Amino acid sequence: MSAPGRGRKAEWLVTMPSFAWLLVFFAAPSLIVLAFTFHGHTANGGVGEWSLSTWRELVDPDYPTIVWKTIRISFEVTVWSILLALPCAYAAARMTKRWRALVAGAIMLPFWTSFVVRVFAWKTMLHPDGWLQTCYHAWLHFKCWLYAWIPGVGVPAWAHGGTGDCLIGVAGCAIDAASTTMIDSELAVVLVSVYSFLPFAIMPMYTAAEKFDFSLLEAARDLGAKNFYAFRKIFIPGIWQGIVSAVLMVFIPAVGSYVIPQMLGGTECVLIGNKIFMRAIQNRNIPHASALAVLMAVSVLVPLAAAMWWKRRQTLRDRRRLEVRTAQLMTGGGEAQR
Amino acid sequence: MKDDFLVFDHVTKRFGALTAVDDVSLTIKRGEFFSLLGPSGCGKTTLLRMLGGFEKPDSGRIYLEGKDITDLPPNQRRVHTVFQNYALFPTMTIWDNIAFSLKLAKRPKDEVEEKVDAILDMIQMSEHAWKYPNQLSGGQKQRVAIARALVDRPQVLLLDEPLAALDLKLRQHMLIELDTIHDQVGITFMYVTHDQGEAMSLSDRIAVINRGNVEQLDVPAKIYEAPASRFVASFIGDTNFFSGTIASVEGDYCTIQTEGGFPAISAYNDRNLAVGQKVDLSVRPEKIRVTINPPPPEKGAGINVFPSKVQDIVYQGVYTRYWLKSSGLRVAALKPHSRFLLDQEPITWNDDVFVWWHPDDGYMVEVK
Numbered sequence: 001m002s003a004p005g006r007g008r009k010a011e012w013l014v015t016m017p018s019f020a021w022l023l024v025f026f027a028a029p030s031l032i033v034l035a036f037t038f039h040g041h042t043a044n045g046g047v048g049e050w051s052l053s054t055w056r057e058l059v060d061p062d063y064p065t066i067v068w069k070t071i072r073i074s075f076e077v078t079v080w081s082i083l084l085a086l087p088c089a090y091a092a093a094r095m096t097k098r099w100r101a102l103v104a105g106a107i108m109l110p111f112w113t114s115f116v117v118r119v120f121a122w123k124t125m126l127h128p129d130g131w132l133q134t135c136y137h138a139w140l141h142f143k144c145w146l147y148a149w150i151p152g153v154g155v156p157a158w159a160h161g162g163t164g165d166c167l168i169g170v171a172g173c174a175i176d177a178a179s180t181t182m183i184d185s186e187l188a189v190v191l192v193s194v195y196s197f198l199p200f201a202i203m204p205m206y207t208a209a210e211k212f213d214f215s216l217l218e219a220a221r222d223l224g225a226k227n228f229y230a231f232r233k234i235f236i237p238g239i240w241q242g243i244v245s246a247v248l249m250v251f252i253p254a255v256g257s258y259v260i261p262q263m264l265g266g267t268e269c270v271l272i273g274n275k276i277f278m279r280a281i282q283n284r285n286i287p288h289a290s291a292l293a294v295l296m297a298v299s300v301l302v303p304l305a306a307a308m309w310w311k312r313r314q315t316l317r318d319r320r321r322l323e324v325r326t327a328q329l330m331t332g333g334g335e336a337q338r
Numbered sequence: 339m340k341d342d343f344l345v346f347d348h349v350t351k352r353f354g355a356l357t358a359v360d361d362v363s364l365t366i367k368r369g370e371f372f373s374l375l376g377p378s379g380c381g382k383t384t385l386l387r388m389l390g391g392f393e394k395p396d397s398g399r400i401y402l403e404g405k406d407i408t409d410l411p412p413n414q415r416r417v418h419t420v421f422q423n424y425a426l427f428p429t430m431t432i433w434d435n436i437a438f439s440l441k442l443a444k445r446p447k448d449e450v451e452e453k454v455d456a457i458l459d460m461i462q463m464s465e466h467a468w469k470y471p472n473q474l475s476g477g478q479k480q481r482v483a484i485a486r487a488l489v490d491r492p493q494v495l496l497l498d499e500p501l502a503a504l505d506l507k508l509r510q511h512m513l514i515e516l517d518t519i520h521d522q523v524g525i526t527f528m529y530v531t532h533d534q535g536e537a538m539s540l541s542d543r544i545a546v547i548n549r550g551n552v553e554q555l556d557v558p559a560k561i562y563e564a565p566a567s568r569f570v571a572s573f574i575g576d577t578n579f580f581s582g583t584i585a586s587v588e589g590d591y592c593t594i595q596t597e598g599g600f601p602a603i604s605a606y607n608d609r610n611l612a613v614g615q616k617v618d619l620s621v622r623p624e625k626i627r628v629t630i631n632p633p634p635p636e637k638g639a640g641i642n643v644f645p646s647k648v649q650d651i652v653y654q655g656v657y658t659r660y661w662l663k664s665s666g667l668r669v670a671a672l673k674p675h676s677r678f679l680l681d682q683e684p685i686t687w688n689d690d691v692f693v694w695w696h697p698d699d700g701y702m703v704e705v706k
Contacts, residue, residue, distance in 0.1 A: 219425035221412040222390055223439040223486070237429040322431070322468035 036290035045284030054287040058295070063275075067299055070272040073186065074254035077193040078201075081250045082243065084194065085201035089242070090235065092202075093209035104206070107199050115196070119263050122192045126183040126264065136182050184266025192260050200249040208242025209235075255300055272296045342401075343368040343526065344389075344494060349398035351384050358384040359395070360550035366494075366528065371520050373529045373537040376547035377573065382530045385547070386496050389528065390419045402493060418487035419496040422503065424479045426471035432482050433458070433467040439490045457485045460522065477508045481515070488523055497529045501536060513539055534574045538562070546570050568704045571620040578626070578669055579703075580619040584611050591640065591697055594619055598667045603642055605700040618704040625699035626671040628660050630683045633694045643694040648687055660685070662693055669693055 037055065040048035092103045110118060125132050182188050212235065220230035236243070258273025265271070272292060280289035344366040351359040358381040366372045374382040387393040389400060391412035399408045407415050418439070426435050433454060440450045458464045461481040471479060480500060487495055500516075501509045517540055520527050531537050537544050538558045545555045546569075554566035565571035568579065580603060582596035592607040594617060605619055627633070633643060646669065650661035660671045671693060685691060 213423070213425070215421060215423060215425045216427060218392060218412070219419070219421060220427070220438070222392075222417075222419045224413045224442045224490075225438075226413055229442070234427055234429075240429070326465065326468045 033290045034294055036287045037294055039287045041285045041287045045286070047286055054291050057288065058291050063292075063295070066270065066272055066275060067296060069269075070255055070296070071299065073190060073193070073269070073271065074251050076190050077197060077254045078247055078251045080190070080194045081197050081201040082205075082246060085198060085205055085246060086236075086243075088202050089205035089209045089239070090231070092206050093212065094214065100210075107202055110199070116259060118196070119192060119260055122188075122195070123183065123263055126188050128181045128183065133182050137180070140180060183264060184268060186265070186269045188264040189261050189269045189271075192264055193254055193257060196260065197250040197254060200253070201246040204245040204249060205239060205242040208239035212238045252300075255296065342366075343370075343403060344528075345401040346385070346389075347399045347401065349385070349388065349395045349400065351381075351388060351393060351395050357550050359388070361398070362547075362550070362552055363398075364545060364552065364555070366526065367542075369524050369526055371517075371527045371529065371540055371542045373531060373541040373544045374547055375531055375534060375537040375544050375574075378532055380547045381550040382532075382547045383498060386419070386498055386528065386530050389494065390417055390496055391415050416490075416493045417496060418490075418492040418494075419498060420480075420483045420487050420500045422499045424471075424483040426479055426482060426486070428471050431468050431470060432463065432474070435471065435482060436486045436489050438486065443490060445490075453489055457489050460519070461485045476504050477512060480504065480512060484516075484519060488519070488525065491523070492525065494526045494528055497527060499531055500529075501531075501533075509536075516540060538574075546573065548573070564701060565620065565703050568618050568620075571701070571703045576623050576670060577620045578623065580621070580667070580700075582617065582619070584613050584615045584617060587611070587613060596667070598665060600665045600667050601644060603700065604640055604697040605702060606698050607702075609702055609705060611702070611705065616706040617702050618706075619700045620703045621695060621700045623659070623670040624657075624672040624674075626669065626693050626695045628662065628671045628673060628685060628691050628693055630685060630689065630691055632692050637694075638696075641694055641696050642700075643692055646691055646693050648685060648689045648691055651685070651687065662691065664693060 036047055038050055038052065040051045040053045042048045088107075092100055095103065124130065127133065182191075216234050216238065217227075217230045220234045221227070225233070256273055258271065258277050261269050261271045261274055262277070265274075276289045276292045276296075279285050279292060342365045344364075346362055346364040349359055349362050350357065360381070362381075362385065364385075374385055376382045384393060388395050391407075391410060391414075395408065399406055401407065402415070402417070407417075426432075427438070430438070436457060437450050437454045440453060445453075455464070458467055461484065463478065463481055463485070466474060466478065471482070474482065483500070484495075484497075497516075501512055504512060513536060516527075520540075529537070529540060538561075541558055543555065543557055544561050546553045546561060548569050554561055554570045556564075556566075561570060562574055565574065571577045571579070580594065580596045580600065582594040582600070582603070584607075585593045585595040585602055587607060590607060591604055592611060593602040593604050595602055603619060609617075611617060628646075628648075633641065644664045646662040646664035648660060649663050649668075652659040652661075657672045657674045660673065662669045662671060
């Protein structure tokens with residue numbers, strides 16, 4: 001860059017296309033969706049006059065429950081994805097170059113098949129007559145038996161799939177086969193969501209882990225740390241940025257997902273994505289669907305913004321405390337209070 | 339032998355077909371500054387890593403204060419390493435980096451603070467306590483890495499080429515600092531380097547390693563003046579080698595007929611060799627004098643004097659290096675600069691000169 005003016009101009013030119021793209025295909029549609037919520041709807045599925053009627057009609061008592069359920073399930077999916085992806089990313093980053101390429105290929109392989117087809121495949125796998133269901137039932141029976149066998153301990157609801165009747169007595173435990181199928185349940189939605197979003201969790205963490213200096217773990221062990229302690233205290237903070245992006249990469253699509261709950265959730269697991277789909281396509285009420293979308297976005301963005309603000313405040317506070325401590329050290333030697 | 343402070347007992351380590359460490363036995367004394375010196379890939383770092391617990395020997399044992407530590411994992415030996423790249427934890431402050439081992443050992447908070455503050459003071463880094471490693475310069479990182487490894491007073495401190503990443507000036511400064519720290523803490527230091535200058539200036543004793551074997555283990559002066567092998571003589575400093583056969587023996591001295599047709603060289607026969615034995619003689623360049631005129635007679639009759647021709651002159655500041663041709667052999671000689679030498683006739687390219695040295699300044703390194 002010879003002159004600063006020219007450099008900035010060149011930079012502007014390079015950024016321009018992506019900026020324009022974002023403006024036309026992201027910012028503008030978002031604003032249009034927001035504007036739609038302040039319109040009524042017409043009988044033939046169009047957008048009506050400016051009015052607050054859409055927001056007034058948004059008082060379905062089910063909505064708070066559905067929003068909460070969407071957030072809860074997205075959270076579960078995120079936690080499981082991160083927990084599964086962390087050892088994957090660690091192991092992949094420690095492999096030799098050739099194995100790394102193979103593993104990265106294997107992680108990306110499912111994307112060669114249509115997402116809907118893969119979810120449909122799960123539908124067959126989770127079928128009540130399928131082997132996964134058989135295994136699941138065997139597991140539930142085992143748990144029931146185990147809990148009945150331990151004297152004085154009742155069978156908690158989660159031990160028999162949640163909804164089935166469980167009788168403890170001489171017969172042990174009976175499981176209602178019809179109400180403990182895997183398909184059309186929250187379990188299926190979480191399971192298949194984790195399956196679908198796992199690559200999005202592994203990739204950012206793997207990228208961060210690849211840059212991580214593994215001799216730091218050796219140094220930690222050298223100074224007396226056990227393997228897991230070194231992993232927890234050195235590796236995880238070391239790839240923290242990767243973990244944060246992995247959380248966002250999983251949580252955000254999980255909140256908006258509707259194919260998985262549609263195909264595997266049945267009536268038990270209807271999420272906000274399904275409601276938006278229903279309002280937009282079946283009821284042909286675009287403003288209502290837009291309002292739901294805005295509601296969902298706000299209920300995710302507000303806590304996120306709050307968390308970021310809190311974190312920033314914490315960092316600033318830490319920095320100030322360290323400055324004070326340094327000043328004390330410089331004047332009072334080692335006597336300063338920590 | 340197990341009663342000694344630190345013992346490598348017939349230790350061997352192979353990586354596939356390569357034998358990195360080949361049946362090495364070493365004994366290191368308490369409080370010693372001990373160096374492993376050798377070219378890259380000679381096995382010195384493998385020896386260090388086996389002591390740190392990062393590699394397991396294929397055979398042989400390692401004893402520390404009489405205890406067999408061969409199979410202990412790194413976190414169960416009180417042996418800490420200063421890594422070549424420092425390996426400071428980037429997400430922790432300098433203070434937390436140094437406190438790491440003390441906190442792990444669950445020491446009381448007061449003790450942790452006292453010790454960390456004390457060692458920060460010792461390395462003169464108190465004002466940087468709350469910075470992060472990436473805010474420090476190379477030399478500062480180095481000092482923090484040493485402090486982190488020393489703070490809980492390990493039995494042995496391992497240093498793996500700790501100065502390799504620093505520039506020359508800083509390296510010289512850190513050499514003095516390392517020496518001071520060693521004197522202050524009184525902990526055994528085990529220092530790995532390929533730089534003979536570092537090893538010479540710091541060590542109490544040096545083990546010269548080549549291809550997985552200890553070539554020589556001795557104090558620095560002995561390694562330099564009395565190298566045990568041709569390898570040691572050439573690796574530590576520069577030298578001239580003269581290969582030849584013993585032609586005659588007179589008392590403590592002998593004459594060597596060299597293969598290049600060089601006239602008989604007189605040398606001190608400290609190995610009591612007999613006539614006819616083949617030998618390599620090493621003569622350090624700084625022991626050889628170069629003059630236009632032959633040496634004055636009062637220098638003695640028995641010295642080696644050979645007429646030569648100057649081939650090359652390299653001015654190197656502290657001294658000038660001469661490359662000379664003498665009866666088909668190439669000889670290197672060093673001459674320091676001094677006011678006292680100015681009255682001599684200047685020597686220039688293609689001059690006919692004399693090279694001369696005392697028979698005691700040659701050292702027989704290898705007998706074949």
